[in-house]
Amino acid sequence: xxxxxxxxGPLSVPEGAIVSLNCTYSNSAxxxxxxxxxxxxxxxxxxxxxxxxxxxxxxxxTAQVDKSSKYISLFIRDSQPSDSATxxxxxxxxxxxxxxxxxxxxxxxxx
Amino acid sequence: NAGVTQTPKFRVLKTGQSMTLLCAQDxxxxxxxxxxxxxxxxxxxxxxxxxxGTTAKGEVPDGYNVSRLxxxxxxxxxxxAAPSQTSVYFCASSYSRRDTQYFGPGTxxxxx
Numbered sequence: 001x002x003x004x005x006x007x008x009g010p011l012s013v014p015e016g017a018i019v020s021l022n023c024t025y026s027n028s029a030x031x032x033x034x035x036x037x038x039x040x041x042x043x044x045x046x047x048x049x050x051x052x053x054x055x056x057x058x059x060x061x062t063a064q065v066d067k068s069s070k071y072i073s074l075f076i077r078d079s080q081p082s083d084s085a086t087x088x089x090x091x092x093x094x095x096x097x098x099x100x101x102x103x104x105x106x107x108x109x110x111x
Numbered sequence: 112n113a114g115v116t117q118t119p120k121f122r123v124l125k126t127g128q129s130m131t132l133l134c135a136q137d138x139x140x141x142x143x144x145x146x147x148x149x150x151x152x153x154x155x156x157x158x159x160x161x162x163x164g165t166t167a168k169g170e171v172p173d174g175y176n177v178s179r180l181x182x183x184x185x186x187x188x189x190x191x192a193a194p195s196q197t198s199v200y201f202c203a204s205s206y207s208r209r210d211t212q213y214f215g216p217g218t219x220x221x222x223x
Binding site: 041099102103 | 213214
């Protein structure tokens with residue numbers, strides 16, 4: 001079993017839809033959770049960074065962490081064509097030894 | 112502020128050839144990282160550095176060497192390239208291990 005699993009998609013939604021992206025993980029030591037956005041042929045860029053369980057909101061983006069279920073989500077409200085990208089979840093334990101990335105979910109928002 | 116830059120952007124090698132990938136950052140970050148990204152595998156850490164003159168192995172270090180002679184530069188070397196090293200290579204840097212990692216644009220390497 002991989003440490004971090006993520007549905008690769010592709011996920012295709014109409015403009016304005018609410019998008020839900022998810023990751024599951026197996027290591028209960030993970031405490032820091034991140035979402036990166038990666039446009040085609042570009043490097044990843046950080047979208048959201050959360051610690052432990054709970055929700056964090058930033059504009060149209062909400063990150064949710066459920067440590068009891070080892071499950072994290074990223075919600076995108078009022079999705080735009082500019083949101084079309086691959087979304088990578090990532091996580092790290094308190095020992096900060098390394099960041100583990102999920103394989104990414106490809107999202108297309110159709111105008 | 113250029114952020115993180117990588118040289119070259121593309122490269123094609125023959126099996127057995129060597130090359131060096133250069134990463135430079137202008138954010139005065141202590142930590143620097145080299146990742147490879149393959150379809151379905153996500154980003155995997157090759158080597159990293161916690162400061163000038165230091166290097167450490169990541170998840171997939173075999174076949175690669177690194178050097179951090181200057182704080183702003185992190186070099187990744189392939190001494191004898193193999194087709195299994197065909198990948199997209201990303202460099203990243205961060206102020207500390209817990210802080211945001213900033214990624215470069217990537218180097219697409221093909222080994223024939």
